[in-house]
Amino acid sequence: MRFPRAKPASPATRALQVVPPSGPTAWLATFTAGAMTFLCVFALALSLASGRLADRWSEALARTATIRLSAPAEQMEIQTAAILSVLATTPGIASYRALDEAETRALLEPWFGPGLPVEALPIPRLIEVVEGDPGYDSQGLRQRLAAEAPGALLDDHTRWRRPLAEAAERLRILGVLSIALIGAAMAAMITLAARAALATNAEVIRVLRLVGARDSYIARAFVRRFTLRTLAGSAVGTAAGMAGVAALPAADAAGGFLTGLGFTGAGWLWPLVLPLLAALVAFLATRRAAFQKLRELT
Amino acid sequence: MIAFENVAYSYGGGDLLSDVTLRLAPGSFHFLTGPSGAGKSTFLKLAYAELLPTAGRVTLFDRDVTTLSRDDVARTRRRIGIVHQDCKFLDHLSVAANMALPFTVSDRESDPQDLDELLAWVGLRHLADALPPQLSGGERQRAALARAVIVDPDVILADEPTGNVDWEMSLRILTLLVELNKMGKTIVVATHDLNLIRQAKAQVQARVLRIAKHRVQLAGADL
Numbered sequence: 001m002r003f004p005r006a007k008p009a010s011p012a013t014r015a016l017q018v019v020p021p022s023g024p025t026a027w028l029a030t031f032t033a034g035a036m037t038f039l040c041v042f043a044l045a046l047s048l049a050s051g052r053l054a055d056r057w058s059e060a061l062a063r064t065a066t067i068r069l070s071a072p073a074e075q076m077e078i079q080t081a082a083i084l085s086v087l088a089t090t091p092g093i094a095s096y097r098a099l100d101e102a103e104t105r106a107l108l109e110p111w112f113g114p115g116l117p118v119e120a121l122p123i124p125r126l127i128e129v130v131e132g133d134p135g136y137d138s139q140g141l142r143q144r145l146a147a148e149a150p151g152a153l154l155d156d157h158t159r160w161r162r163p164l165a166e167a168a169e170r171l172r173i174l175g176v177l178s179i180a181l182i183g184a185a186m187a188a189m190i191t192l193a194a195r196a197a198l199a200t201n202a203e204v205i206r207v208l209r210l211v212g213a214r215d216s217y218i219a220r221a222f223v224r225r226f227t228l229r230t231l232a233g234s235a236v237g238t239a240a241g242m243a244g245v246a247a248l249p250a251a252d253a254a255g256g257f258l259t260g261l262g263f264t265g266a267g268w269l270w271p272l273v274l275p276l277l278a279a280l281v282a283f284l285a286t287r288r289a290a291f292q293k294l295r296e297l298t
Numbered sequence: 299m300i301a302f303e304n305v306a307y308s309y310g311g312g313d314l315l316s317d318v319t320l321r322l323a324p325g326s327f328h329f330l331t332g333p334s335g336a337g338k339s340t341f342l343k344l345a346y347a348e349l350l351p352t353a354g355r356v357t358l359f360d361r362d363v364t365t366l367s368r369d370d371v372a373r374t375r376r377r378i379g380i381v382h383q384d385c386k387f388l389d390h391l392s393v394a395a396n397m398a399l400p401f402t403v404s405d406r407e408s409d410p411q412d413l414d415e416l417l418a419w420v421g422l423r424h425l426a427d428a429l430p431p432q433l434s435g436g437e438r439q440r441a442a443l444a445r446a447v448i449v450d451p452d453v454i455l456a457d458e459p460t461g462n463v464d465w466e467m468s469l470r471i472l473t474l475l476v477e478l479n480k481m482g483k484t485i486v487v488a489t490h491d492l493n494l495i496r497q498a499k500a501q502v503q504a505r506v507l508r509i510a511k512h513r514v515q516l517a518g519a520d521l
Contacts, residue, residue, distance in 0.1 A: 001419040001477065003450035004412030006401055013407040018399070020390040207386045210348075211445065212376035213403035214369050294368075 018208060019201055019221045026229060029193040033186060033233030034240075037278055040182045041241025041271045047175025048270065049261045054168030057161065064157070065138070069125040071151035079149035080125055086148050087129065092136030099126045129154075186230075186278060187285045194226055194289040205297055219290035223283055230282035234275040242271050299324050299453060299484055300345050302514075305354035307340055314340055316512045318354070322486065324452070327479045327502050329495045330488040331517075332509030338488040339383075341514065342455050345486065346378050347371045359452075376400060379446030381456035385438045387430035393417075393441050394426040400449045408448065420444045420474065436467035443474055453484040460494055468494055476502045 067087075071079050080098060087096045099107075104123060138156050145152040198205070208218050245262050263270065299322050306316040314337045322328060322345075330338050343349040344356050347363045356363045358374050366374065387396045394413060401407050408416075417423040420440040425433060433441065439459050446454055456475065460468035472494060479485045479502055489495065498504045506517040 001481075002412060002415060004401075004408030004416055004448055006406040006408060006449070009402065009405045009407045013398075013402055014405065016391070016395065016402055018388060018391070018402065020388070203386075204388055207388055208399075208403055209372070210375065210380055210382070210386060211400040211403055212372050212449075214372040216369075217403050217405075 017221075019197075019204055019225070022197055022200070022225075025196075026225075029190065029226065030229045030233035032189050033230040033278055033282070034237035036182050036186050036189075037234035037237030037274050038241040038244075040179055040274055041238055041245060043175050043178035043182065044270055044274070045245050045261050045263060047172045047179070048263060048267050050168045050171035050175060052264070054165050054172065057168060058165045063131050065129040065131065066155045066157075067127040067129060067145070068153045068155060069127065069149065069151050070122070070153075071125075071149075073122075075151065076125060079151055080127070082148040083127060083145060083152050086141070086144050087127070090136050090141055090144070092132050092134055094130045094132035096127060096129045099128060183277070183281055187281050190226055190230060190282045190285040191289045194222060194286040195293065197222060197226075198290060198293040202297070205294065209297060215291060215294045218294060219287060222290050223286045226286040227279050227283045231275055231279040234278035238271050238274050242268070245271075299359065301355075301357040302344070302351075303355040303357070305344065305351045305356055307337070307344060307349060308352050313512050315344075315509070315514065316353075318514045320507070320514060320516075322453070322484055324484055325479070325482050327476075327485045327498070327504040328487070329498070329504055329506045330486055330509070330514075331490060331492070331495065331506060334490060336509040337512070338490075338509060339457055341509065342380075342457050342486065342488055345453075345455055346375060346380055376404065376449055377452050379443075379449070379451040379454040381439070381442045381446045381454065381459050383458040383461050385430070385442040387438070387441070389430050392427050392429060393422060393433065396430060397441060397445045397448055399445060413448075416444050416448060421470075435462035436464070436470070439463055439467070439471055440474070443471065447478060447483075451483070453486070454478060456485070456487045458489055459487065460489060460491060465493075469497065472498055472501075 067083055069076070069079055069083060084096070084098065087093055104126060107126075108123070138154065142154050145154060205218055242263075248262055301321045302318045305318040307314050308316075318341070330341060332338055340349060344351055344363075345358070347356075347358060347366060350356075350363060358366075359377065361370070361374075363371075388399070391399075394417065395402070397416065398408055398413060414423065414426075417426055420443060422437060422441055422444070425437060425441075430438065430441070439462070443456070443459065446456075454475070459471050459475070463471070468491065475485055475487060476498065495504070495506060507514050508517040509515075
């Protein structure tokens with residue numbers, strides 16, 4: 001009898017499944033990874049959309065202000081002229097203009113219907129102010145307006161801009177938090193699945209140790225399996241999630257919040273990162289679980 | 299090669315083995331005998347670092363086992379062929395794949411012709427593609443022996459290799475072990491079968507270690 005000579009393993013030997021296939025339960029890990037990634041796509045869409053919304057609102061509203069003038073009819077023209085002259089001499093204002101009657105009517109039309117006799121109503125005069133860069137001193141402007149035109153009121157929208165921007169910002173944080181939680185839950189799920197698989201295969205591990213397998217070899221067998229499973233599951237989950245987002249009705253011009261949920265441009269690349277991230281989470285979680293379990297065995 | 303110095307091993311309730319001092323010289327053939335539960339398997343497990351001594355020093359290939367890392371233990375086991383009483387196969391792999399497992403786990407493989415020759419040596423060539431559960435007790439033991447020797451180890455430790463087989467098969471396995479010893483391998487066989495030991499003494503210069511009263515003693519020539 002001659003002892004066999006050793007040579008480097010061929011691909012067939014290398015791919016040999018030393019850990020027995022785990023049957024239907026393996027699909028649970030794949031399915032869960034897929035479902036979680038699907039949810040993750042929406043959380044991602046939510047945080048990206050709310051980020052855009054927050055930016056848009058801040059941007060659009062920060063640059064404009066409105067001066068509302070309520071005055072007796074005979075004072076109207078005088079005070080309007082006074083306001084315009086104040087604005088003309090205020091630094092930091094890019095442009096300003098008084099809305100004419102047609103525009104005022106158009107603004108009111110949704111509420112009062114067409115054919116409104118605007119001139120017969122004590123409707124305040126509106127003057128639109130667009131802020132320059134750097135902006136104007138709103139406190140100083142208010143004081144000057146109060147002196148020149150007592151009926152004028154400067155509304156720079158901060159009153160309702162801030163809570164909206166804050167809400168959108170919170171929404172974004174919530175989205176990011178959801179992604180983190182989904183990631184943590186996935187790590188926990190994979191750790192549990194890996195521990196179950198390691199426990200089921202304790203005898204296999206004992207045999208492998210007996211014939212001289214190093215921990216890294218044994219861990220590799222499990223890690224590869226769970227990483228590939230998670231990658232496959234979350235790839236399907238991502239595809240389904242992206243299809244779902246794409247199928248949402250298109251955002252209208254005003255960018256309503258619900259219809260604005262989705263990805264734009266390069267944003268579509270973000271969800272493609274999710275399967276890789278999920279696989280990385282699976283890799284680390286399984287590896288940790290495997291080495292922990294292996295240390296319990298001799 | 300394998301040396302025990304004042305080794306003791308105790309489970310929770312007292313010593314199973316105590317004050318064991320011996321040295322297994324290269325090329326020696328030892329039988330390890332004693333009543334069931336006396337500590338034969340424990341002795342073997344100490345010899346391949348499955349268990350660590352609770353007192354004293356076990357040295358494998360001139361290294362104290364307590365200083366071995368887990369990877370060192372793995373590497374040491376590639377120099378020790380272990381034949382377990384219950385064989386311990388991976389039941390989802392063929393007999394040939396199980397035999398080649400020590401190569402597989404170190405990312406190597408054997409020359410197919412050599413593997414075939416080894417299969418022929420243990421008389422299992424026709425069962426290469428069978429799964430372990432389809433084998434009889436004797437076939438399993440021979441496959442386990444083939445797996446133990448495939449990496450050309452220096453030492454072969456066999457725990458009751460003839461425990462589940464008939465006399466004829468016992469002799470066949472003994473013959474294989476004797477052949478390995480003649481190739482220079484150090485052999486330790488734990489058995490309670492005194493007939494097997496007598497049979498072996500006719501073929502090879504074997505020494506008998508007897509476990510009694512927690513001690514391992516060299517038995518006399520007479521059995």
